[in-house]
Amino acid sequence: MKNIRKIFYILLVIQCITYCSSSNDDIEDNIGIQTELKGNVSDNIRGIKISGYKIKLVKSWSSCSNWMCGIASEEVATTYTDSNGNYSITFNYKLKEGESYGLEEQYYGTPYYPEYLPTTMNNGIIAGQTNILNINAWKPIALKLNLNISNNISAPLHVRNEIGNNNQSFLNTENIYEQNISKxxxxxxxxxSDIKIIFWYYTGTNPTPILHQKTILYHTTMDDVNELNYNIDCSTF
Structure with missing residues (x-):
């Protein structure tokens, strides 16, 4: 009789362990896998740790409505950096097909311009692990351009600046419509940083307009305002 009871108790314990394990798996499937995203936010150019920087983790997916498609998203978690520029978010990783995690941009160049530094996270957040993402968030300086514009016949004349050789329009562009103006x-x-200050306009008509462009090389300083003076004669380019 004792042996029968012993076998019964063993079977009961095995069933309990199996049930508890199954229940834990079901719970994990329902709420996702606990995952951490952490890192540091600094202005690496000026050597400053940035406190109070907003980090917003979102889940995104493609969404279509009334023949229009776009990207929909929802907030997963939000935090702010501490006095040393550090942040940490712990969340339950759970994605459906077509969904992904990412950071929602908060500043759009004002007052910070973020550069996400290369890490092992290049392929996305890995579930169940501590994922590290550091951010170089620097404050832009002002380029104060005192321009004497002449012969701007094919207006508008556009002005932008690019960093180094990335050939990407940076932050903002000015459009000048006056034919002759000092402003x-x-x-x-x-x-x-090494930058290119670029003036350009088009002549001709679509689909083959002709680009006219003048590029000035300059290295910015650490001053909040860099003031420059240029005479721009549009007839020379």
């Missing part, structure tokens, strides 16, 4: 225009740029 100050302001652009934002990256401190202590």
């Amino acid at each position: 100050t225009y302001n652009l934002r740029s990256r401190p202590d």
